[in-house]
Amino acid sequence: MKNEKKRILIVDDEPSITRLLKLNLDQTGDYEVATENVSNAALATAEEFRPDLILLDVMMPGLDGGNLAGKFQASPRLKGVPLVFLTAAITREEVRARHGVVGGLPFLAKPVNLHEVLGCLERHLGAPRAPVTASR
Amino acid sequence: MYPFGGPAGAAGSILPSKINMHTTFLVQERNKAEQAVQESEQRYKRLLASVTDYVYSVTVEHDESAATSHGPGCEAVTGYTSREFEADPFLWYRMIHSEDRAAVTAQAERVLRGETPPPLEHRIFHKDGSIRWIRNTTVPHKDELGRLIAYDGLVSDITERKRAEEQLERAYAELSQNEAALKTALQKLETANKELQTTQLQLIQAAKLESVGTLAAGVAHEVKNPLQTILMGVDYLANNLPGGKNNTTMVLSDMRDAVVRANVIVRELLQLSAATDFEPKEEDLNGLVERSLWLINSEIIASQISVVRKLEADLPRVLLDRNKMEQVFINLFINALQAMSQGGVLTVTTRHRRFGEDLKMSGPAFSQFKLGERVVIAEVQDTGQGIPEDHLPRIFDPFFTTKPTGIGTGLGLSVVKKIIDLHGGAIDIRNAPLGGVLVTLVLKTEPEAKL
Numbered sequence: 001m002k003n004e005k006k007r008i009l010i011v012d013d014e015p016s017i018t019r020l021l022k023l024n025l026d027q028t029g030d031y032e033v034a035t036e037n038v039s040n041a042a043l044a045t046a047e048e049f050r051p052d053l054i055l056l057d058v059m060m061p062g063l064d065g066g067n068l069a070g071k072f073q074a075s076p077r078l079k080g081v082p083l084v085f086l087t088a089a090i091t092r093e094e095v096r097a098r099h100g101v102v103g104g105l106p107f108l109a110k111p112v113n114l115h116e117v118l119g120c121l122e123r124h125l126g127a128p129r130a131p132v133t134a135s136r
Numbered sequence: 137m138y139p140f141g142g143p144a145g146a147a148g149s150i151l152p153s154k155i156n157m158h159t160t161f162l163v164q165e166r167n168k169a170e171q172a173v174q175e176s177e178q179r180y181k182r183l184l185a186s187v188t189d190y191v192y193s194v195t196v197e198h199d200e201s202a203a204t205s206h207g208p209g210c211e212a213v214t215g216y217t218s219r220e221f222e223a224d225p226f227l228w229y230r231m232i233h234s235e236d237r238a239a240v241t242a243q244a245e246r247v248l249r250g251e252t253p254p255p256l257e258h259r260i261f262h263k264d265g266s267i268r269w270i271r272n273t274t275v276p277h278k279d280e281l282g283r284l285i286a287y288d289g290l291v292s293d294i295t296e297r298k299r300a301e302e303q304l305e306r307a308y309a310e311l312s313q314n315e316a317a318l319k320t321a322l323q324k325l326e327t328a329n330k331e332l333q334t335t336q337l338q339l340i341q342a343a344k345l346e347s348v349g350t351l352a353a354g355v356a357h358e359v360k361n362p363l364q365t366i367l368m369g370v371d372y373l374a375n376n377l378p379g380g381k382n383n384t385t386m387v388l389s390d391m392r393d394a395v396v397r398a399n400v401i402v403r404e405l406l407q408l409s410a411a412t413d414f415e416p417k418e419e420d421l422n423g424l425v426e427r428s429l430w431l432i433n434s435e436i437i438a439s440q441i442s443v444v445r446k447l448e449a450d451l452p453r454v455l456l457d458r459n460k461m462e463q464v465f466i467n468l469f470i471n472a473l474q475a476m477s478q479g480g481v482l483t484v485t486t487r488h489r490r491f492g493e494d495l496k497m498s499g500p501a502f503s504q505f506k507l508g509e510r511v512v513i514a515e516v517q518d519t520g521q522g523i524p525e526d527h528l529p530r531i532f533d534p535f536f537t538t539k540p541t542g543i544g545t546g547l548g549l550s551v552v553k554k555i556i557d558l559h560g561g562a563i564d565i566r567n568a569p570l571g572g573v574l575v576t577l578v579l580k581t582e583p584e585a586k587l
Contacts, residue, residue, distance in 0.1 A: 014361050020368035027375060059357055088360030111364040111399055113392070114371035 005032045006125050009051035011042045011068065012086065013060040021055070024114045030128035031121070039063040047077045053124055054078075055108075055117075058087035069105070082124045084108060188213065188293040192228075196284050199248055204228070213270065213293045215263025233259035233267065240272070247274050247287050257294060269298040356402045363402075367395045414558045419456040421512055421579070422447045422486055428465035429484070432473075439473045441482055448487040452581040454512050460555045467548045468516045468575050475520030475573065485515040488581065501564040502578060514577040522567040531565050 008031050010018045018035035025031045036045040039060040046054060054072060058065035065085055072078045088110040095109045100120075108120055122128070190209025195202045206221040206228075214231060221227055232240050236258035246253040255273040262268050271294045277286040370391045377384050429436070429443060436443060472482050492507040505511060523531065532553040549565075556563045561579040568574040 014365065016365040017361060017368065020365060020372060024368055024372050024375070027372070088357040088364075110360045111367040111395060113367050 005030060006052045006121070006128065007032045007034070007049065008053055008055060008121065009033075009042075009046055009049055010035045010055045010086075011037075011039065011046075011060075011065075012055075012057035013037055013039065014057075017057075021117070025117070028118065028128070039065075039068055042068055043071050043075065046072060046081075047075060050077065051081060053082045053084065053121065055084050055086045058085055058089050082106070084120055084124065086110060086112065190291050192289045192291065193286060194289070195286050196248065199284070201244070201248065210291070213268070213291055214260060231260045233261065235259070243272065243274065247276060248284065250276065250278075250282075250284050252276060257298075268293060268295045270294060359402050360399070363395050363399055366391065370395070414457050414460070416455040416457045416559065418453040419458055419461070421451050421454055421456070421461075421514060424456065424458060424461055425465060425484055425486060425514065428462045428469065431462065432466055432469055435470065435473055436482075439476070440479050441473060441476050442480075444481055444483040446483065446485040448485075451486055451488050451512055452510065454579050454581055456559065456579070457555075460558070464552050464555050464577070465514075465516070467552050471548065472516060472518035472520070472573070475518050477520075480519035480572070483515070483517045485517070486513065488512045491578070501562045504560075504562065505578065505580075510581045512579045512581055514579075516575045516577075517568055517572055519572040522571060522573055523565070525567070528565065528567075532563075 008025060010021050010033065012018050012021075012035075015037050018037060022033040022035050025033045034045065034049045034051065036042045039062045042063070056065045056069060060068075063071075065087065069083050069085075072081065072083060084106045086108045095107050100106055100108075106120070106124070108116065190213050191207040192204055192210070193207075194204045204221070204225070206216075206218050208218060210221060211217045216227060216231070229237070239256060240258055243253050243256045253274065255271050257269060257271050259267050260270055271292045273290045273292075275288045275290070276284055277288070279285050370388050374385075374388050377388075425445075425447065429445075469482065476482070489511060491502070491505040491509040491511050532549050553563055556577060556579075559579055561577060563578075564576045566574055566576075
């Protein structure tokens with residue numbers, strides 16, 4: 001038996017952000033969350049974890065979020081997985097003015113609260129379902 | 137008979153020699169006398185040249201002047217001799233400058249009445265035609281019964297002194313003028329100096345803002361990440377701390393609000409730096425206004441404020457950076473909502489006119505528009521308390537805010553003005569006649585736009 005929890009990968013170089021976001025999402029019981037703080041290792045982590053959605057910081061040392069997004073989309077295992085940028089490089093107003101999409105990609109402007117993250121996940125993945133016994 | 141001997145002989149030879157000697161003596165004496173006269177004349181001329189005073193005497197009979205004699209010095213002072221004065225009793229009167237005759241006559245009358253008037257300074261025409269200044273001092277003479285029988289007058293040539301006085305007055309007047317001109321120039325310099333200092337301060341402030349803007353982007357990122365951590369932490373604690381404790385809820389709420397406030401400041405700093413990226417395109421202003429209202433729809437509903445739209449149809453297209461103008465309208469709408477915390481009406485108006493047709497558009501804010509120029513006007517009006525009049529001149533200053541602490545950072549309107557300036561437009565904020573605040577935006581239309 002396996003709960004059909006959606007799998008979320010959070011990529012951000014700030015351990016406190018990934019730790020707290022994971023704690024909050026875990027607590028909902030609706031998501032299975034993995035985190036990665038080293039952008040150069042994020043592709044391998046993602047290909048192994050096989051997320052349903054990736055929350056991706058933009059400004060990171062090494063491989064930045066934009067380049068990493070390109071690698072995700074080029075990977076056969078990750079192609080089609082929704083990417084949501086979670087970044088301080090944009091304001092909430094700009095995100096609102098552009099209806100959450102900048103350059104064709106969805107954005108969340110830091111600092112976001114849990115409610116906004118959950119709303120974004122629902123928009124892209126649908127409302128969380130009750131646990132089911134069917135396997136993947 | 138030759139009294140002194142015959143033509144020849146001893147007696148005859150002595151006589152001529154004696155005559156010769158006598159003649160020589162007489163010639164010598166004559167020469168001496170002539171020389172003495174010449175020297176005397178020269179001494180007299182030198183003496184005459186140095187004389188500046190003379191005395192005249194007037195004989196008085198039956199309270200009238202009967203005769204006047206002018207002393208020898210009169211020639212030096214007036215150019216006329218005593219004999220000329222004797223020959224022409226009215227010469228002295230005609231000599232007086234016409235503008236001074238009344239005063240001179242009045243002085244003489246006072247003397248004849250037995251008074252001792254003060255010395256009188258007046259002008260005369262010298263025989264050579266030049267104007268001279270003299271000082272006339274009278275001294276009465278009375279008999280044993282106190283009756284005036286004569287008076288003397290001392291006339292002094294004071295021309296040189298008068299000229300010196302006039303030169304001094306002219307020099308003083310010139311000095312005063314120069315002093316006044318210097319004072320004016322000094323004031324202008326001081327004003328220019330103050331303006332220069334103000335401009336320098338403005339430049340420094342602008343440079344500061346520029347560097348703040350440049351710094352802002354980097355700082356924003358470094359600040360927003362910790363804010364994200366705090367916000368996530370607050371959300372976690374809110375879901376995991378024991379319930380029922382009001383203080384815990386209040387503390388977490390305060391922390392959440394603090395994060396939001398800090399984020400607003402960072403956001404506005406970012407806007408300040410982002411305002412230099414300007415990408416105008418032809419836009420429909422009415423559509424932009426509607427979009428901005430839609431973006432804050434949740435705030436409008438929560439505020440219980442009614443929105444009145446008076447958007448004129450067929451507005452000409454305007455070159456606008458859409459995102460930045462939406463920022464402008466959102467900022468103005470939010471300000472209006474915050475001013476009407478007890479409810480009210482937000483009115484948004486758009487229209488197009490030729491500049492000058494609308495009497496509301498007066499004041500220095502609109503000085504860049506020419507009369508008759510085609511413009512598009514947008515107005516945002518609320519029914520709140522209005523802005524204190526003494527705050528209005530500073531309304532666009534960065535960090536100046538009229539809102540209570542915790543609401544807004546004061547950067548909003550400075551950014552709004554910067555965006556409007558980028559568009560070549562104008563913004564005016566004033567209190568509306570019937571209450572509330574009226575914000576007027578004026579934007580130039582495209583050259584080919586038609587009314």
